[in-house]
Amino acid sequence: MAKTIHPTVGHHFGDFLMCKQKAWMHYHGDPRKKMPPPINLRVMQAEGQRLETAIYKSRYEGAYKVPGIATDRRLRLEKTKEAMQRGEPAILQGYVETPLGNGTPDVMELVGLDPGSSVGHAYRVGEIKRSQTLMTAHIMQVSWYTELLEQTYNQKVTEGFFLLGTRNTQPHTENLQDHVADYKILKSALFELRDTTAAPGAHLIPACTSCDWRGVCMPNLIDTHHISLLPTLTPNHVASLHSLGHNNWQDIKQTSDPTLLEIGLSPFDIEMLRDNLKRLHNGLPPLKHQFRKDLLAESVAVSMNFPNISTARKDKKDLRPTSIYWYAGVEPHTIKILYSANAPPQINSDELLSKSLLVFFGGTDISAFTTILKHSHHNTRPKLFDIFQFIDQNVHAPIPGLELRNIIQYINKQDIDQTGQQRAWAINQVISWISASLLCSQTS
Ligand code: SF4
Secondary structure (H helix, E strand, O other): OOOOOOOEOOHHHHHHHHOHHHHHHHHHOOHHHOOOOOHHHHHHHHHHHHHHHHHHHHHOOOOEEOOOOOOOHHHHHHHHHHHHHHOOOEEEOOOEEEOOEEEOOOEEEEEEEOOOOOOOEEEEEEEEEOOOOOOHHHHHHHHHHHHHHHHHHOOOOOEEEEEEOOOOOOOEEEEHHHHHHHHHHHHHHHHHHHOOOOOOOOOOOHHHHHOOOHHHHHHHHHHOOEHHHOOOOOHHHHHHHHHOOOOEHHHHHHOOHHHHHHOOOOHHHHHHHHHHHHHHHOOOOOEOOOOOOOOOOOEEEEEEEOOOHHHHHHHOOOOOOOEEEEEEOOEEEEEEOEOOOOOOOEOOOHHHHOOOEEEEOOHHHHHHHHHHHHOOOOOOOOEEEEHHHHHHHHEOOOOOOOOHHHHHHHHHOOOOOOOHHHHHHHHHHHHHHHHHHHHOOOOO
16 A cells, blocks of 8 residues: 655645654654654643734634634635635635645735636735744745645735734734745755655754654664764764764764864864763763763752642642652652741751752742742752753753653653652652763763
8 A cells, every 4th residue: 555645734844944854754654653742842832822812812803714623624625715705804724725735824814806816816824923033934834825825726925924922013024035946945855855765864953852753763863873862963073974984873983083073073072972972882861061070969859749730720829839859869758848827838857958959850849949948947058950951951862852751761761650759759860860971971
């Protein structure tokens, strides 16, 4: 049976610019192998959704909205066409399709009558983007929708517009003719990729941790000892190394310093590269920067239980942690948080508060702990360290996501639940993992 190649859609253009493997997977990949969006992406998607709803309300109140993606595509096509024939001033979530692919523009605004158009009117395409700045990918997406409308209805429109996540409520209009050469080159490269049966191959980039296809790519990068797991190497370095026949960590280990200097690495880069090779060979995470070896020395893993987390978020109330769990070495400890009428939450634990460095995972625990700390009467103040942020910014490992359970799954193939107790244990594991990596360095 012939393999299904999925049609080209708007996001293919941005995917191609960011990662060719991603664009290829969206054409050829098995959708059952897609991973669910991680929490950071879900938060961003929800923000995007909120922005879209707010703009639809403020700018397009009463505009015609085409039935959503759950509806049969033929009905969506028909409804869009009828709305264009009627000359609706604005059409939200219109749907257009040609043999090459399809698109669902956020907004189609009436430009005016167009005798050359088969529906009698012409529409310009608008996209709502959470981002503060206009990106090439956005322009390419709008160019694609505009081309689909032109091919389907023979309308001639040369501009598109963008409603960005900035304070400016006015749309940013772009002359698509200024980008037509780039668009043509990108579209032809994209179609060439679509028609290629072999995947271009994964390459570890920051976006991997939230990509749908990380479940397919990450194991592959590890199994093949992929060169992109070395953060010092840019795509240009990688291309030069490939041309010399150096394709994995083992090859790079054999590469001499003069060769590495020749392809553009500095002596400092080479030092970092050698450290990270050592880390990879020892199953430790490569680091993007150099740090003190004792950065996490004498640290304590801390987490909290928030029994009201789901209701508090829903009712917009304060989070009310009830217990703190912490690990010093392998020893677990629990502290009850004290609440009394009209008094802020407090703890009674000189032992925890006399530690020098408390390590948390994520801002929720840190901000709840900061409130407690503010009202504690202990003489010294421990430093608070967010290991989530540290991993996000400095660790270059093929982790299948940035949630604590993803990281622990990667480190020791174990599942954890969301209780404070389990999270404190997991943070302790993560501290050991990062500490071992910090120690695995030639320099101090
Ligand atoms: S996981 Fe990374 S390499 Fe794979 S498709 Fe996604 S972004 Fe590209």
